[in-house]
Amino acid sequence: MATSTIVLLTTGGTVAATTTADGAVPALSAADLLPDLSTPRTDPLPDITVSAVDLMSVDSSAMTSADRSRIIGAIGDTLADPEVVAVVVTHGTDTMEETAYLADLFHTDERPVVFTGAQFPADAPNADGPRNIEDALRVAADPSSRGKGTLVVLGGRMWSARGIFKVSTDNPIAFDTTHPDLPRPVIDADISAVAHARVDAFTLYPGVSPGLIAAAVSQNAAGIVLAATGSGNTHPDVTAQVAQAVHDGVVVVVTSRVPYGPIVPTYGGGGGAVDLERAGAIISRWLRAPQARIALAVLLGAGHDAAQIAEFFRASDPAIG
Ligand code: ASP
Numbered sequence: 001m002a003t004s005t006i007v008l009l010t011t012g013g014t015v016a017a018t019t020t021a022d023g024a025v026p027a028l029s030a031a032d033l034l035p036d037l038s039t040p041r042t043d044p045l046p047d048i049t050v051s052a053v054d055l056m057s058v059d060s061s062a063m064t065s066a067d068r069s070r071i072i073g074a075i076g077d078t079l080a081d082p083e084v085v086a087v088v089v090t091h092g093t094d095t096m097e098e099t100a101y102l103a104d105l106f107h108t109d110e111r112p113v114v115f116t117g118a119q120f121p122a123d124a125p126n127a128d129g130p131r132n133i134e135d136a137l138r139v140a141a142d143p144s145s146r147g148k149g150t151l152v153v154l155g156g157r158m159w160s161a162r163g164i165f166k167v168s169t170d171n172p173i174a175f176d177t178t179h180p181d182l183p184r185p186v187i188d189a190d191i192s193a194v195a196h197a198r199v200d201a202f203t204l205y206p207g208v209s210p211g212l213i214a215a216a217v218s219q220n221a222a223g224i225v226l227a228a229t230g231s232g233n234t235h236p237d238v239t240a241q242v243a244q245a246v247h248d249g250v251v252v253v254v255t256s257r258v259p260y261g262p263i264v265p266t267y268g269g270g271g272g273a274v275d276l277e278r279a280g281a282i283i284s285r286w287l288r289a290p291q292a293r294i295a296l297a298v299l300l301g302a303g304h305d306a307a308q309i310a311e312f313f314r315a316s317d318p319a320i321g
Helices: 065-079 096-105 129-141 211-218 236-247 273-278 289-301 306-315
Strands: 004-012 017-020 023-026 048-058 084-090 113-116 150-154 157-160 164-166 175-177 199-203 223-228 251-256
Touching (some): 004 065, 048 065, 048 129, 084 096, 084 129, 096 113, 096 164, 129 150, 157 175, 164 289, 199 211, 211 236, 223 236, 223 289, 236 251, 251 273, 251 306
Parallel strands (some): 004 048, 004 084, 084 113, 113 150
Antiparallel strands (some): 017 023, 164 175
16 A cells, blocks of 8 residues: 655754753754654554654754744745655744744645654653654644644644644643634745844833833834733833834734733723724734744735734734634
8 A cells, every 4th residue: 555755854852852961952863753653652653654854953942033944945845745745843842833833824735734842852761752753743644634734743732833832841731822723824925035024022021121122123123022911011101112113114013921812902091902002013812922923024024014914913813814
């Protein structure tokens, strides 16, 4: 019987890390990460052939925009082969929510792209990478995974990339989501043609210096993402700086430092999300700061204006999109 080919692209992270006297660092190659399909750790695997490709070997916290673009480009190049039924990407969990979401933004193909990683290094007694890779291959080979965009598999769970965020430094179930079924406005472009604009992100708190927004503008940030308090609220002085930044042509997106629930403009008083929206900020209802920052960087890089970006965030809301 003909087998299906799945390509395993490896990028580093804890899943490929071993422990050294100087800390855990990615050390294993793609070939090292290939599971022995004849002796699966859990359920039997479908009839698949896995071909492993070393893409890079980095801790995901140290990834650059160029690294992320390279990964998305490699996914596209891999799917140019019609024999390939799916792609699995191994990646550090620290910034998997960013790269998997970026992949989802550019993923217009029906075939599954599945990200996985690990919370414990490959030489740890509780290493979770091998099982996660097997699970990711199983999900990738499953025809019901087609047309779902980019998926993330870890700790026996699966999520759509959109909306996820890392919730634990040591639980094998490393992620959760703000919403399991966000709409998928995609960017129909070749990622190699999209520059990443500079977008700065700040977590707000009572007593935050409003000057940090002016500092970002003076350093030529094209966009700013604010993880505000509660349902998108801050001090009136910050609102004044947001108005100035928008006036200067900077696109400001407001999300929340609270993990769950929609960001609904509710409060006024000068610093509420109602005021921030009136000052020209765009509200990201479900995508939290790391993913909102990725979207804003590529939308600005692709030449979208503030109105188009506002429309993108509206279309990312299941109540609208
Ligand atoms: N620091 C690692 C990384 O993101 C953590 C992990 O993979 O879990 O590459």
